Amino acid sequence: MAADLGDLAAFVAVAEAGGFRDGARASGLSASGLSEAVRRLEHRLGVRLLNRTTRSVAPTEAGQRLLERLTPALGEVEAALDVVNGFRDRPAGTLRLNVPVSAARLVLPAIVPPFLAAYPDIRLDVIAEDSFVDVLAAGCDAGIRYDERLEQDMIAVPIGPREQRFATAAAPAYLDRHGRPEHPRALLDHACIGGRFASGAALAWEFERDGEVVRVDPSGPLVVRVGTASDLAVDAAVAGVGIITLFEDWLRPHLDSGALEPVLEPWWPRFSGPFLYYSGRRYLPAPLRAFVDFIGRQRRSP
Incomplete structure (x- = not known):
């Protein structure tokens, strides 16, 4: 049959x-x-x-x-x-990546255009979401995640910046009205724009300075879905709704323009950058092999 x-x-x-x-x-x-x-x-x-x-x-x-x-x-x-791809002059096929929204916004824009220019026969299919999924079960070839969320049996390759920071900021007009906090605990007296993961868990606000770690659970008039609605949170912060914590690179254009003012900058926590990860237990498809090699060359170049 x-x-x-x-x-x-x-x-x-x-x-x-x-x-x-x-x-x-x-x-x-x-x-x-x-x-x-x-x-x-x-x-x-x-x-x-x-x-x-x-x-x-x-x-x-x-x-x-x-x-x-x-x-x-x-x-x-x-x-x-x-x-058969190994016998072609240029690898071809589809490469499916599952990445967090932050990586789609902050990491991939510097990688995707030159990669597609170097491999015109490869089609890149990117799924951006912040829930933790099994990339293979989801039909993807690889994913991008941070080290604390990597599975033990996966191969991890550094991709993007090797160190990042969370930045805290607010509109100057908001800070003129409500004051500028000098310690993380002072955020409890401010309107803060919160985040919530797909699981329903709230995004914790963590700060660090000279070995001292302070975690606070501030409240405020707006809570957004981490990643997918973060742009709304940024727009609200620029409009003076409250104080926001987000990737420094995400807020950088607004910090540079003066639309947002840094808050508690000496306390901004640093963390290691993301990794491209994929299973080492199966044959590596040619498009993924090309992407891994491209990432390696990009990291080795000045």
Whole structure:
């Protein structure tokens, strides 16, 4: 009972994405084409693989069993076909990266344009989100994360700045009205713009000076989703709503223009920069190998 490899891949794309439209976006195919491929596969196998409702698409028990076996098998097929890339003058294919919003904004802009110029046959697919995901299970080749969130069995390659700082700032007009805090604990008497992760956990405000670490839990009129809504927080701070803490590089244009004024700068904490990470337990696709090599050359260049 042979099945077309394209139909099998279409089923996996839809099942992993949880819908035909999302599967189409992930695979680059049309939703109608995916629907037809899944119907063809179900007819050939004589069993329903997906339960379809107006709101969602989910594998049946038979579909789930098939998905569990197909996903690694199709990965091996993809790796086998990628071997041919080694015989090309230039690597080709799609490189899928899962990165935090901060990396998409602060790290990748200096890397992506020259990388795509050097490898015009590679298509880069970047998913920016701040929830911690299994990059392989999410269908990505690699991810960018900070060291405290790296998995132990992953290979990590430094990417971007090797040291960063969190900066605290506010609009000069706000500070003229409410005063300029001289110690982190004074923030408890100020309106602060808070952040919340996708998990629901609040972003802690941490400061450090001469070995002294101070953690505060300030409150204020606005709380935003870390990463995806950080621009709203910045705009609110510029408008004088309150005090903000964020990556220094994110706030730097506003600090340089004077729209924001540094607050407690001697207390700004430093932390190590991000890493590109990927699994060392499987064959490295040519687009990912090209990206890893490019990052290494970029770091070695003056």
